Amino acid sequence: MENKTDLKQFFINQFDEFEKSLNGEKSSHFHHLRKSAFEEFRKLPLPTQKDEEWKYTNISPLLDYNFSRSAKKTDVSPDAVSKFLFDKMEHSLIVFINGRFSSELSKLTDIPKGVVIGSINEAIKENNPIVMKHLAQYAGFKNNIFTALSTAYTIDGAFIYVPDGINVADPVHIIFLTRAGNEKIITQPRNLFIAGKNSRISIIEHYVSDEASVYFTNAVTEIVAGENGIVDHIKLQEESINSFHISRMEVDQERNSNFSSHLISYGAEISRNDFNTRFNDQGGECMLNGLFLINGEQLFDAHTMIDHAKPHCKSHEHYKGILQDKSKGVFNGKVMVRQDAQKTNAFQQNNTILLSDNAVMNSKPQLEIFADDVKCSHGATIGKLDENSMFYLKSRGIGDEAATAMLIHAFASDVITSIKIEALRDYIEEIITKRFNQ
Amino acid sequence: MLLEIKNLHANIDGNEILKGINLKVNAGEVHAIMGPNGSGKSTLAQVLAGREEFEVTEGEVYYNGKNLLELSPEDRAREGVFLAFQYPVEIPGVSNTNLLKTAVNEIRKYRGEEELDSMDFLSLLKEKSKLVELDQKFLSRSVNEGFSGGEKKRNEIFQMAVLNPKLALLDETDSGLDIDALRIVANGVNKLRSKDNAIVVVTHYQRLLNYIIPDFVHVLYNGKIVKSGGKELALELEEKGYDWIKNGKEKVLV
């Protein structure tokens, strides 16, 4: 990598070539958005630790690389994908390899009529009216360089549309598998999930790699939960240990909708998750639960914001972290209760266990309340495993390792048990077991 | 001899709590330790179980031919030492069954035995929960979480029954028990008595000793065993309190 240019300059230089490669897509309505996103990208500086929002997260290791926009064709067998499936779960599966939809590896169960589950690339080309209406409307690229980059260079991602009144019984499992060897690629999954009125769906966004390679995932997901809709979202991040994962999720909740989410994260060298939900109307409920397990020199950063813009909504946020070795965790959770948002009920909690003296957690739960008739609470704890519990277990003949594993499972258990899909709970328990019961 | 404590001194945060304990316990015996609040009874029990917060500054402890103080807390348990806590710890998220299954299998592994399969393990749990009349529903609940005081104590004895220790240290297992529970727990303990194991009970009350009849009674005061006797000593204490011992000791000191 002799002629290394900085990450930003690199993508500025590439844009012409990228546009040419789009061919027919240039005529899509989306294209003018691309162009303005590109202009925004050109204008914005890359974040540094001087920015309040990036104070504890140093992304300079990411800037050491020029990531290529596409990989050589790789053959991925169904067996390679099956490692990441959950046992005993009926589901629709859509698979992306190195950022591109793979129809051979995807498998849709009987999905109800009118429901769309597939690649957003095709939908953009076809000027799908739902995509045109919603895409890039929630995750604005103004003042967000990574979203600007995603929007300018959008290629593919998952698109799910559930029409009004439809209940999609089987969860949709979306696998983003990156396998690019030494090629150091960037993938930019661009996901859009639209759930109509009185509809219901569960979506699992699953980022994986079966390598320890260096790559960059810059994901943007936009979700709309329509009136009375129920959306259950799980993001499971098990990327390569040497990768960079930057993601943004924007959720828009209509009247009386219910959105629940779990962010389970344990891969990537650096992972940054910007996760914002907004109540657009009354009566909404949301749950944001998170669990991150990091070791070595990993860094995990969650910046969440729950916007109580309207009255009579309820939010519950609970993030839990387990840090080993020299890992670093960041939790910055904002709950905004606007003047209008009377009768808001908001709960926020962040608990972290440090298993090493060299691990560092920065936790900043924030409540900003501008309404007066509300019920809100927040808090954070950072500590070691409870010594009394540890001694109690040991006094029963349980060794250090097994006792630690038991207490870690116990610590994580309330987040895990709140996941509705049993097969997924088992999968996550297994991840913890693998890490702590060697 | 199963347990021999010689001139044991222990500190916590720089304060000396145990000031030279001597005690010998043979297999088949039951010893009761009594004494006023704060005299060091729980400290002694915890030091024997291996609590690291206490620093042993002097003395020796031999258990079953081994230097007990050199063993980790888990190895002590695997060698057959069991402590029923005065204040059992609540561990949300760890079920009683899970704790016991892990414990039983870790102990078996240490002894070079095969792990118990689920069926055998469950029938062991069933049998032992009957012994202490513990409702099955407690098995799936988190360890001691939300248990009443008496339920916690009963759960300690249940764990003891499952782990079948050689040396059981029962720290005020009787306090907080209602009259029926006291009898049940005491019966449970008595069923576990054998010529091969020994029991040390820490208690404030004679009534437990009506059920679990001790071979020896010791009075621990101010970090030392100041008086030892047979089971009648407990009756005498019940009647007269501790003052005569405290005073007597002062006289000796003068």
Ligand SMILES: Nc1ncnc2c1ncn2[C@@H]1O[C@H](COP(=O)(O)OP(=O)(O)OP(=O)(O)O)[C@@H](O)[C@H]1O
């Ligand atoms: N961390 C500590 N620092 C100082 N003193 C301590 C500490 N922990 C315990 N102690 C003291 O050690 C003494 C012995 O306590 P211990 O719990 O062994 O008493 P005990 O005989 O079991 O009393 P009880 O009958 O009330 O259960 C007490 O005076 C107690 O306050």
Ligand SMILES: [Mg+2]
């Ligand atoms: Mg005590």
